[in-house]
Amino acid sequence: MLIAFNKPFGVLCQFSGADGRRTLAEFVRQKDVYPAGRLDYDSEGMLLLTDDGGLAHRLTDPKHKQPKTYVVQVEGMPDDDALERLRRGVMLNDGMTLPVGVEALSSEPDWLWPRDPPVRFRKTVPTSWLRMTLREGRNRQVRRMTAAVGLPTLRLVREEVGGYALDGLAPGETRVLDAKVTPRRP
Missing domain, CATH: 3.30.70.580 (Pseudouridine synthase I, catalytic domain, N-terminal subdomain)
Incomplete structure (x- = not known):
């Protein structure tokens, strides 16, 4: 089953x-x-x-190496350098990650439900959305990777596994x- x-x-x-x-x-x-x-x-x-x-x-x-795809709300706006660093792999305290598929989304996905409780809103801090596909599964890997490129994760939703x-x-x-x-x- x-x-x-x-x-x-x-x-x-x-x-x-x-x-x-x-x-x-x-x-x-x-x-x-x-x-x-x-x-x-x-x-x-x-x-x-x-x-x-x-x-x-x-x-x-x-x-x-089953793919896992996430939509990720991050604090800040990703630039080309941050996206390229994610694509190549990021050095974490437990070693270099495998490269990931990543794209910046123009807005929150329309299929996404409201989170309960909502993510804290701050007027002076912009947020953006990424879609990331990983083929490894380290502890809190997506959060650690986005933080390593200066984009702390605010919300993490896995949309696909394998x-x-x-x-x-x-x-x-x-x-x-x-x-x-x-x-x-x-």
């Missing part, structure tokens, strides 16, 4: 032991499925869950996918 879940902001990618914080148990009713990867508490969007260990391995093992996309799935909702169907590739 393969399940797509649109993880809301402020939900842990675990089913129990959350010290009063919201968990997957509040949303996912299917039994014996586990997250194939993770998404930080303060990030939103696509999370895949499965009962198939082999499939989970193919989706999460770094050697398979070619499986949100495709209109609302926050907190699940959809059973056919794991035998080859997903679209970015």
Whole structure:
């Protein structure tokens, strides 16, 4: 079984032991499925869950380099240099990242839902949106990469994993996918 879940902001990618914080148990009713990867508490969007260990391995093992695509609201306006640095890879405290696909978006994607709670608005600090596709999954990698080029992340929403996309799935909702169907590739 393969399940797509649109993880809301402020939900842990675990089913129990959350010290009063919201968990997957509040949303996912299917039994014996586990997250194939993770998404930080303060990030939103696509999370895949499965009962198939082999499939989970193919989706999460770094050697398979499954693409993960995010839309990212950042503080500031990216210039060509910042975008090129992201495309080439960025030196982080745990080493150089692989190159990423990145594009500056002209505005917030129209399919994106309002965040609850909203991102803090500051009149004097402009924000912009990026779409980034990574093929590795280091801890808080997107946030660390954007910060390294002077563009701190304000909001992070994963829209695709391994070619499986949100495709209109609302926050907190699940959809059973056919794991035998080859997903679209970015």
